[in-house]
Structure formats: structure tokens, C-alpha cells
Amino acid sequence: MSQADNPKRNIAELESIAAKLRLRVAEMVAPTGQGYVQQGLGSADIFTALYFAEARVDPGNPDWEDRDRVFLTTAHNTAIFYAALAERGFFETGRLSTYCEDGSPLEINASERMGRFVEATCGSLGQGLSVAVGAALAAKRQGRPTRCYVVLGDGEMQEGQVWEALMSAGAWGLDNLCVILDFNEMQCEGHMDNVVSLRPVADKLESFGFAVHDIDGNDMASILNALDAARETKGKPTFINAKTLVGKGVPALEGFMAHQLMFPPEVAENAIAVLKENLS
Amino acid sequence: MLLEGETTFDGAPFDGISFDLCSRRKDVVMVSADLSKYTQIIRVKEELPDQHLDVGMAEQNLISVAAGVAKAGFVPVATTFAVYATRRAYDQMVICMGTSPHTSIVVGFTPGIANPARIHHQAAEDLGMLRSVPNATVIDPMDVTDFKQALDVAVDLPGLVYMRGHRGNTPRLLDPQKFKFELGRTYRLRSGSGTGIIATGHATQWALEASGILEDRGIDHSLLHVPTIKPVDETGLADFCFAHDRIVTIENHQIVTGLGSLVAEVVSDVGGGPRITRLGVPGSWAPGGTLPYIREQLGLDAAGLADRIREAGR
Numbered sequence: 001m002s003q004a005d006n007p008k009r010n011i012a013e014l015e016s017i018a019a020k021l022r023l024r025v026a027e028m029v030a031p032t033g034q035g036y037v038q039q040g041l042g043s044a045d046i047f048t049a050l051y052f053a054e055a056r057v058d059p060g061n062p063d064w065e066d067r068d069r070v071f072l073t074t075a076h077n078t079a080i081f082y083a084a085l086a087e088r089g090f091f092e093t094g095r096l097s098t099y100c101e102d103g104s105p106l107e108i109n110a111s112e113r114m115g116r117f118v119e120a121t122c123g124s125l126g127q128g129l130s131v132a133v134g135a136a137l138a139a140k141r142q143g144r145p146t147r148c149y150v151v152l153g154d155g156e157m158q159e160g161q162v163w164e165a166l167m168s169a170g171a172w173g174l175d176n177l178c179v180i181l182d183f184n185e186m187q188c189e190g191h192m193d194n195v196v197s198l199r200p201v202a203d204k205l206e207s208f209g210f211a212v213h214d215i216d217g218n219d220m221a222s223i224l225n226a227l228d229a230a231r232e233t234k235g236k237p238t239f240i241n242a243k244t245l246v247g248k249g250v251p252a253l254e255g256f257m258a259h260q261l262m263f264p265p266e267v268a269e270n271a272i273a274v275l276k277e278n279l280s
Numbered sequence: 281m282l283l284e285g286e287t288t289f290d291g292a293p294f295d296g297i298s299f300d301l302c303s304r305r306k307d308v309v310m311v312s313a314d315l316s317k318y319t320q321i322i323r324v325k326e327e328l329p330d331q332h333l334d335v336g337m338a339e340q341n342l343i344s345v346a347a348g349v350a351k352a353g354f355v356p357v358a359t360t361f362a363v364y365a366t367r368r369a370y371d372q373m374v375i376c377m378g379t380s381p382h383t384s385i386v387v388g389f390t391p392g393i394a395n396p397a398r399i400h401h402q403a404a405e406d407l408g409m410l411r412s413v414p415n416a417t418v419i420d421p422m423d424v425t426d427f428k429q430a431l432d433v434a435v436d437l438p439g440l441v442y443m444r445g446h447r448g449n450t451p452r453l454l455d456p457q458k459f460k461f462e463l464g465r466t467y468r469l470r471s472g473s474g475t476g477i478i479a480t481g482h483a484t485q486w487a488l489e490a491s492g493i494l495e496d497r498g499i500d501h502s503l504l505h506v507p508t509i510k511p512v513d514e515t516g517l518a519d520f521c522f523a524h525d526r527i528v529t530i531e532n533h534q535i536v537t538g539l540g541s542l543v544a545e546v547v548s549d550v551g552g553g554p555r556i557t558r559l560g561v562p563g564s565w566a567p568g569g570t571l572p573y574i575r576e577q578l579g580l581d582a583a584g585l586a587d588r589i590r591e592a593g594r
Contacts, residue, residue, distance in 0.1 A: 065353070112380055119351065121379040124371050130341045131376055134348020134356075141330065142352060161372075164341035171336075 009053060014220050016279070017087065018048040022249045023275040024083035028099040030268035035100060035108065037261050037271075038246035038253060040080035042218070043151065043182045046242055047084040049223040050149055050180075059089035062116040066144050069119045069135055073128025074153035074182070075110045082106050090117045126159025128152075129179065133169045136177040136237075147231070150179045155187030158196055163208075169237045170209025177237040178230040179210070182217065184244045188259045201241050210239040217242025250274050281458040282469060282488075292320045293424045293450045294387070297431060298357070299323040302331045308435060309333055309349055311358045313342040319359040319389045320447050339364040340372050343386065347376035350384045355435050361395070362388025362403035362444060370409055377440040378413045385434050389445040391420070392532030393561065393575070394482055398568035404561040408537025410442040411510050417441040417463070418509040420481030420532075420539075425454035426507055429461035437463070444481055451485060464513045466520065470503035475593040476524030476554070477503045478517075480539045482532040483560070486575065489582035490530075490589060499590055509542060517546050524554055526593045530585065531560040557592040559585065 009017075021044045029035035051057070055068040072081050079099065086093040098104035105114055109123040119135070122128035132148045139146035156162060169177050181201065185192050192198060202212045211233045213226040223242065230238035247253030250271045253261075263271075290296065298321045302308050310321045314337040325332040333349070335341045339360055346356035358365070365373065365388045377384035388406055395401040410418045417437055421427040427446055434441040459467070469484070470477075470491050479487035484505045491503050504520050506512060521527050521543065529540040540558030547553040559580065567577050575581040579588060 069351075120347070121375055124375045127340070127344045127372055127376055130344030130372075131348035131351070133341075134345035135351050136348075137333070137345070138349045138352030138354055144352075146352075161338075161340040161344070164335075164338035165344070168335050168338070168341060168345065 011220050014048055014053055017052050018044045018220070019249070019275065019279045021048060021080060021083045021087060023272065023279055024087070024096055025079040026250070026268060026271045026275055028079045028083065028096050029263050030265070030272060032100055033263040033268070035079045036077050037079065037263055038186070038256065038258055039074070039077045039182070039184060041248045041250060041253065042184045042244040042246040043077065044080055044248065045218050045220055045223060046151060046180055046182060046244070047080050049220060049227060050151070051084045051088045053224060054227045055149055057088070057117070062090065066146060068147045068149065069132070071119050071122065071128045071132045071148065071150045072110060073122045073150060074125065074156060075122040075128070076108060078106070078108060078110050081110060085117055090115070125153065125156040126161040129162055129165040132177060133165050133174065136169070136174045137172060139176055140174070147176045147178065150177070152179050152181050154181055154183045154185060154192060154198055157181070157198055166205070166208045166210070173209070173235045174237045175234050178227065178240065179237065180240045180242055182244055183241055184246045186246055186257045186259060191257060205239040205241070209236055211236050212239045212241060214241045215243070217244035218248050249278060281455055281467065282453055283455045287451050287453065289449045289451050290424045291449055293427060293446050294320040295323045297428045299327065300428075301431060301435065302328050305355070305435060306331070307353065308355045308357060311335065311342060311346045311349070311356050313337055313339050313360050313364070315360055318447070319387070319445065321359055339369045343369040343372035344376045347372075347380060347382070347384055350380065350382035355383045355385070357385045357387060359387045359389065359445070361401060362391040362406045363401055365442075366403055366406040366409050373440060373442070374413055378416055381438050383435060383437060383441070384439065385431070385441045385443065387443050387445040389447050391444040392482060393566045393578070394532065394571060396568055396570060399565045402566055404534045404566065405537065406442070406444070407509050407531070407533050407539070408541070411537065411542070413440065415439050416510065419443040419507055420509055421446070421507050422481055422484035422505055423453040424450050425452060425456045425459055426461060429459070430507060433461055433463055453485065453488065461507065464508045464511050466513055466516050467505040467507070468502065468520070469505050470501065472500040472502045474500040474524065475526045475528060475589060476520055477501055477528050477530065477589060478506055478520070478539065478543055479503065479530040480506045480509060483530040486580055486582065486585060487530050490585035493582055493586035494589060497586070497590070499593070501589065506539060509539065512542065514546050514549070517543065518550050521547050522550070522553055527554050527556045528589050528592045529556065529558050530580070533560050535560040535562055557588070559588060
């Protein structure tokens, strides 16, 4: 079996990987208290499904032209992103301990200069989906099997460019494009419904020409089923509305709406202890 | 390197340039945001549809989709008006194209005052905006020959290339047999002493017109064409400046942040040097109207320029 093949593992195995990634997120953020803990814990299952069950990527050959491309448009959600990449073998897991240290390549925002496994520099919210649309369209014209996966933020959907990109993807029927909305309902100023609500998300996306799946984004089987359905869907792109719980896996943090949580040492210790226990 | 005799014009220069390029280079894709007709890429659209892409009236999507297309191995040439590329999608150019190693070209049409529809269609600050982007290439060609050759070079450059475009009746001034566009190089079109004129893009056409008047009046001068705003041959530029008593820069752009500023920076880096007079859009909104009218209003018509150059030389 080639490195590039991503075998569908069993649910328990994937959940175990997700638990490990959550622990890594807490450990990475604990030393400085910097980083997007809540979002990382909330989206760990999505990243696990993408990197360990779905996307055809090859850590030994990140430039592989026929690879699937994973775009993290919320480029600040890097603790979980880096943890997943390291665990998948794109770089040594030992480097995770340098996260957000001055001089470390693991900066708080991911950028292309890290390597081809960062498909696009996306720190300015609202742009990444368009880049993925361009890459998906190009793959179609080239006849490549490449599929493009986009982890999109819910607050990010308030950016106008996202809707330009959605409109074009729907109009062009890009069935090799799969958008996964990390719908944690949180943005800088609090709950999205108290700022500018996205609801009804599914109706909006269906009207834009997407196949839409409403799922529990912390349920591994649901994520895999939606990704399976996306691959089978022809003639239209897929939008997976994945409802996630911020702080998932640490009861004291679950549902705590803190966009950029400073992680006091005692909270970090508690989180790490809980996540270690989950892992065992 | 200038053509002699009666000047000829091309009514749709980019139609031919883009079609010729796409015919030779199957990896090049012309990307439009509903302006294929107005940026004159209709021939590619109709005859080479696989090398044409229209994202609709959505310039932010235009730039980012083009960047995505580049990641897959194509060379995108995103075409729109310079105002939309820079003011509406500057962030997208900087982030999606500017931080990427893949060749991504943006051609901004109707730059400066080359549009009758006033400020919302007149990008008189685009060169300054793009000059500020690390590693970006910025080109302001003067005529059909320069435009064609610069694009041929641009498709093999890494990262973001921003180029100002010409549309509609565009003169052929440079002899394609004698002129060879080289990135960063400056070109001496008139040799003399006293006042050194430095111009770029459309303004080099205007400078040539003024040069004719100055010559008739017996006023000694030189003219340097600087098509590459970034990266530029700073030594050549400085040598030209220090060989003259006075320098006058002319640009189809605000007199801040563009060519005039570039020349002042280069001279200042050396220290001392001649006085520099910067001509262009003088810190105000240009009016709408025909190009001759706007030029006259801003003192950028041939006679106005000749008078101001003579004044600067006193």
C-alpha cells in the first residue's frame, strides 16, 4: 500500500487519533497560553477524518500532483492543524513543542512557506475558498483525480468573498470540491447569533447549488458518512455543515465561548490531565 | 529603438497579445471578471475557450481563483480594470498571490487617467500600492511592443506580477526588431544633457510628445523610459540622474508613491544629486472626460509638459 493511500480505519481507531490530537493541542498551547485552544479541540474530529481517513496525501511526497488538497481557510486554527500534519508524518511531532515560539516555523498563522502541505496562505479570512475553487476547477480541466477539501470558519462566512466563491463553485458544478463548515457558532464578539446569524445555513447553500449535509461535527461516523456521500455526488459541490462544540473533550472548557482563550497554567494542567485520561 | 515615420496604432492590442501568448503557451489562462470585452481578450474567449475563465463580476474571487489555478500548474493572467484589482482586491493580490511562489499575473487596465469615468475608474495609486509588496514585480509598459514583450517575460517570473494594460487605440512606438524588454532595465529614448526626463507607461508617450516640442524650441534634454517599476536597475537610474542638472519625472499616476518617488528614493540613497520635479496627478481627483481633456486640465498635455519641463530646467 502506498503512503498516499488513506485507509478507512475503524471508528474507534480514528477516535483514538482525535483524542491524541486534542492532547497535543492542549500541550502545544499550555506553555505560552497562546493559540486557538477552543477551536482546536472542537474541530479535532474533522481534521482526524480528513487527514487519517479521507484525503489522499503523501507525507513522503507533499508535492504529489494528483494529491487531494486540504485548505485551512481559518489559518489561525493552527494548533490542531499542525498536530494533525505532524501526526500524519509531514514533519516531526517533536517540533510541535516549538509552537508559537519566536523563530519557530510553527507560527500562529499557517503560511505556504512551511511547505506544500499548507496549500494556501489564508490568514486573511474569506479568501481560501476562492483559492480552492480555482484549484478544483484547474484539476477538472487537467483531468486529475484531485479533490479539494476546505475547512471553513462560520464567522468567516460573513465575508462577502465567501459568497462569490460559493456562487461560482455552485454554478460550475465542482463536484471535486467539499466544503466543511466548522460551525462552532463562535466569533470574536461572541455567539454568531448575537452578531450576524448565518441561519438557515443549509437553505442558503442548497440555493447556491450545493449538496448539503447537516451533521454532528464531533461524531466520527457522521463525518465519514458525509465525506463518503460527497465523493459519490456528481455534478455539484458538497457543503458539510458540521456542528462542533468548542472545547470538546475537556468538560470544563466545553461550550465556553472564548475566541482567543488565554490558557492559565491550572486550566492547562487540568485539560491535559483530562485528555490524557481520555486517551488511556 | 523608436520606430520612424508615421505612428501606427493598434485598436485592440491585448486581443492580439493574449491570443498569441495563449496559442504558444497552453498553460496560460486568461481570467476575467465579466470584462473580457473591455480588457479585450475576446479572441481567446471565443477561439481558445479552454484557456479562458470568467468568474463573473467578483474581483476578489477573480484574484483568489486565479491564485488557485496557479497552484495546479497553470499561469493565470487575471484581467480587470486597475481600480478593481488594486482597490477591491489588494488584500487578495498580496496574500493569495504575493506570498505564493507560483506565477500569477494581474493586468490592470485603464490605469491612471486613461479612463473617461473619473476616480471610480481611474487608478492613479496602483503603482505605489504594488511597489510596497515584497517580491512583487511591477511593470508599466509604454506601447504595444513593450506590452507584448513584457507579458512574454512575465509568464516565466515567480510570484505576483502586476502590469498596467493598454486598451483601445494604442501606438506602436518601439521597434520590435530593435527593442528587447528586459526586467528592470531602463531605456534611453532621447540623449542630451541639461534636463533628464524620466517616464513610464502612458506617460512615456506623453514625454515623447513633449520632447518633440522641446526639440523644436532648442531645449537640450534626455528621455529615459522605465517600464519596470520594480525591481528596477537602480544603478542605471542613478547614473542617468547624476548625469543631468535637473530631473523631471512624468507618470500617469499620483505624484506620490510611484515613479517620481522611486527616482527620489534612488537619488536620496546615493545622496546629493539633482533637483527632481515630479509631474503626474497632483494630489487631487482627476476630472472625467476624454484623455486629451484630462491631460490638459492636469498640465500633462504635450504643450503643458514642455512648458513645465522648461520651467523645471531653469
